[in-house]
Amino acid sequence: MSGVVYLLCLLTVLGCMVLLDRRFRLVLWRATRRGAIVLAAGIALFLAWDLAAIASGHYRMGGSPLMSGIEIGPELPLEELVFLAFLCYVTLVVWGLVDLLLGRRRQAPARWEEP
Numbered sequence: 001m002s003g004v005v006y007l008l009c010l011l012t013v014l015g016c017m018v019l020l021d022r023r024f025r026l027v028l029w030r031a032t033r034r035g036a037i038v039l040a041a042g043i044a045l046f047l048a049w050d051l052a053a054i055a056s057g058h059y060r061m062g063g064s065p066l067m068s069g070i071e072i073g074p075e076l077p078l079e080e081l082v083f084l085a086f087l088c089y090v091t092l093v094v095w096g097l098v099d100l101l102l103g104r105r106r107q108a109p110a111r112w113e114e115p
Contacts, residue, residue, distance in 0.1 A: 026096025
């Protein structure tokens with residue numbers, strides 16, 4: 001069980017972000033297509049960064065007993081991909097929360113909202 005602790009923690013906090021997003025309609029529940037495109041672009045950017053670091057020898061997978069040991073590529077653990085998804089998603093959710101708290105959203109649907 002201890003081999004998946006980090007992965008379970010990442011999935012838990014990612015799930016909390018989904019619930020927060022759903023409750024306040026911040027990203028994916030506000031503009032699904034736009035949010036998904038931005039999320040995918042962020043993950044792709046950071047994944048390319050990781051792959052470049054691996055190729056140049058600046059990054060290698062650690063041997064923590066809390067990690068699953070599942071590799072999706074050489075020196076690229078599954079947890080890294082989930083972490084990148086969380087990092088990008090939490091950034092979008094925080095952006096949406098700040099936007100909401102500052103009251104910049106109008107009562108009428110914004111031009112970027114999907115019908």
